[in-house]
Amino acid sequence: LSSALTEVAQNFGGKQRMTENSIQPALKSVRRALLDADVNLEVATALLDGVKRRSLGMEVTKGVTAEQQFVKAMYDELLDMMGGDADSGGAMGGNPSLQSPTATLAYKEGSDPAVILLAGLQGAGKTTAAGKLALYLKEREVDSTALDLMSEEERSQTLASRMPKRNRKVLLAAADVYRPAAIEQLQILGKSIDVEVFSMGTDEDPANIAKAAVEKAKNEGFDTVIVDTAGRQVVDEDLMEELRRVKKSVSPDETLLVVDAMTGQAAASLTASFDSAVGISGAILTKLDGDSRGGAAVSIRGVSGKPIKFVGVGEKTAELEPFFPDRMASRILGMGDVVSLVEKASMEVSDADAKKMQEKMVKAQFDFDDFMQQSKMVSSMGSMAGVAKMLPGMGNMIDNSQLKQVEMRIKRSEAMICSMTKKERANPELLLTDKTARSRVTRIANGAGLRFEDGLAFMSEFQKMRTMISRMSKQAGMGAGMEPDP
Ligand code: GDP
Ligand code: MG
Numbered sequence: 001l002s003s004a005l006t007e008v009a010q011n012f013g014g015k016q017r018m019t020e021n022s023i024q025p026a027l028k029s030v031r032r033a034l035l036d037a038d039v040n041l042e043v044a045t046a047l048l049d050g051v052k053r054r055s056l057g058m059e060v061t062k063g064v065t066a067e068q069q070f071v072k073a074m075y076d077e078l079l080d081m082m083g084g085d086a087d088s089g090g091a092m093g094g095n096p097s098l099q100s101p102t103a104t105l106a107y108k109e110g111s112d113p114a115v116i117l118l119a120g121l122q123g124a125g126k127t128t129a130a131g132k133l134a135l136y137l138k139e140r141e142v143d144s145t146a147l148d149l150m151s152e153e154e155r156s157q158t159l160a161s162r163m164p165k166r167n168r169k170v171l172l173a174a175a176d177v178y179r180p181a182a183i184e185q186l187q188i189l190g191k192s193i194d195v196e197v198f199s200m201g202t203d204e205d206p207a208n209i210a211k212a213a214v215e216k217a218k219n220e221g222f223d224t225v226i227v228d229t230a231g232r233q234v235v236d237e238d239l240m241e242e243l244r245r246v247k248k249s250v251s252p253d254e255t256l257l258v259v260d261a262m263t264g265q266a267a268a269s270l271t272a273s274f275d276s277a278v279g280i281s282g283a284i285l286t287k288l289d290g291d292s293r294g295g296a297a298v299s300i301r302g303v304s305g306k307p308i309k310f311v312g313v314g315e316k317t318a319e320l321e322p323f324f325p326d327r328m329a330s331r332i333l334g335m336g337d338v339v340s341l342v343e344k345a346s347m348e349v350s351d352a353d354a355k356k357m358q359e360k361m362v363k364a365q366f367d368f369d370d371f372m373q374q375s376k377m378v379s380s381m382g383s384m385a386g387v388a389k390m391l392p393g394m395g396n397m398i399d400n401s402q403l404k405q406v407e408m409r410i411k412r413s414e415a416m417i418c419s420m421t422k423k424e425r426a427n428p429e430l431l432l433t434d435k436t437a438r439s440r441v442t443r444i445a446n447g448a449g450l451r452f453e454d455g456l457a458f459m460s461e462f463q464k465m466r467t468m469i470s471r472m473s474k475q476a477g478m479g480a481g482m483e484p485d486p
Pocket of ligand 1: 311
């Protein structure tokens, strides 16, 4: 799905506003990409309607292209569809990985353990998921690549919000009584992660096993019980009946359907039918590592109304992750974090400001105040390195030390501008060509704790920048930018 979508939306050609006509080809290819990815038809239609609604008449924000903005609309719709919140949280906060996942698992204070019941077809990955979930709940630390990019404060907030009550004491219950090997599989798993497994052999009724496991947990101070159940090849009434009985005997806090991502949109209809037959609280989407299409991830909530809570991304017990709708949406769009870049740009540049700036640039009136405003804008978008990383395909091409130098130069420039007088800021000539320029620059550099040479270097840099900006703006002014919309 992602590669198809990256090719989409190249027909906007620098338009300032998206129109019915200009988005039509893009919508058409997105539709094809969604259906190719095995996204459920109704879900695809709803997505496209939403993208269309969001895009039409949308002013194209300065500093971003129409196709980036189209992608953003697509991203927001995907997010909505998968249960994320496009209008708040991490998506607007800049760092999308700060958005909380849909994985909030019940935890109960007091003596009653939280019970998590796993259901699903044979081979979906239930037993594996039971072990993974046990390990996940047992562990304290967060497995997130985003964490080391965060500030101390962000990190502690994230840890607090994402990981309520981990470090749990977990009991696994073996309630798949149809194959002796199933119990053994769970026991081996449990041993490997040092989690106790409760079983009563294959002769006991699964509902009784689950009940006895919860009883044991209560007596022995376990705070969470994960019940692994049997599956069948296809959905059948026997399986549903058994699950209903198990459910009734332990009243689980979570009933999670384990579904295989490789089954595409069938995973979505399966989730819906399990929900109507047994009642589930969410899904664990397994084998996402083998699924490049994304049809299941996109469709499950749209078809069944149930959130995906976790995803399995490999065979190992550590390969389970909370489901982040925003990350999945980015992954599906496959365009780096174009989306957050668009959001940042649209937050930082109000239309009026951009227009005023452009006029000044064309008239070569660009002064130190404008310089300051621009560099503020860059720093409010995060570090240069952070911004550059978000550009598609740029992630690996950036030389960090070069960027650090640029950041350092910007900081110095800001310090110098701060020690200029109001008059000097608005009249760069005073520092460039005026006969008092030399003494002024000396004073300013000293004021910023720098040497005269640094001041000179900045002035010549500023001069070059001003000439270049004015030349570029004139060209842009005569080119596509002035073209009226069709
Ligand atoms: P169950 O019948 O539902 O209990 O399924 P199992 O837990 O026994 O898993 C069936 C197969 O799927 C096993 O070979 C697992 O290793 C594999 N499996 C489970 N989850 C994942 C996953 O997230 N990724 C991959 N690649 N394989 C998985
Ligand atoms: Mg099993």
